[in-house]
Amino acid sequence: xxxxxxxxxxxxxxxxxxxxxxxxxxxxxxxxxxxxxxxxxxxxxxxxxxxxxxxxxxxxxxxxxxxxxxxxxxxxxxxxxxxxxxxxxxxxxxxxxxxxxxxxxxxxxxxxxxxxxxxxxxxxxxxxxxxxxxxxxxxxxxxxxxx
Numbered sequence: 001x002x003x004x005x006x007x008x009x010x011x012x013x014x015x016x017x018x019x020x021x022x023x024x025x026x027x028x029x030x031x032x033x034x035x036x037x038x039x040x041x042x043x044x045x046x047x048x049x050x051x052x053x054x055x056x057x058x059x060x061x062x063x064x065x066x067x068x069x070x071x072x073x074x075x076x077x078x079x080x081x082x083x084x085x086x087x088x089x090x091x092x093x094x095x096x097x098x099x100x101x102x103x104x105x106x107x108x109x110x111x112x113x114x115x116x117x118x119x120x121x122x123x124x125x126x127x128x129x130x131x132x133x134x135x136x137x138x139x140x141x142x143x144x145x146x147x
């Protein structure tokens with residue numbers, strides 16, 4: 001597996017990452033309906049194109065299997081395709097982000113306990129909770145920092 005920061009975000013890559021995102025969200029965000037996922041999906045390409053740092057994990061064939069977005073030492077997004085979950089890719093991506101971009105903060109959906117547990121395992125601790133997400137939807141967020 002190879003991890004690299006992506007400078008060129010062409011349409012093909014964005015489409016590939018959108019598939020990774022959707023596969024990941026359907027497997028982990030069980031609190032979202034299919035309609036909600038479809039609605040959120042419309043905004044993902046814009047997020048992928050606007051996040052300052054985008055790092056992609058590729059399999060041995062060069063296909064994206066995970067990605068993360070970083071802004072100002074904050075992990076903005078981390079998604080692993082459902083087929084690639086449980087293989088250490090998320091850990092490798094996050095470690096890459098910590099080592100290369102000094103990630104020390106993130107927000108995670110409270111209703112996604114597997115992700116919360118993963119981030120705790122990686123040394124992050126909850127310091128703040130909100131009742132809604134950043135778009136005002138009723139999905140509580142947990143803000144976490146590394147010691």
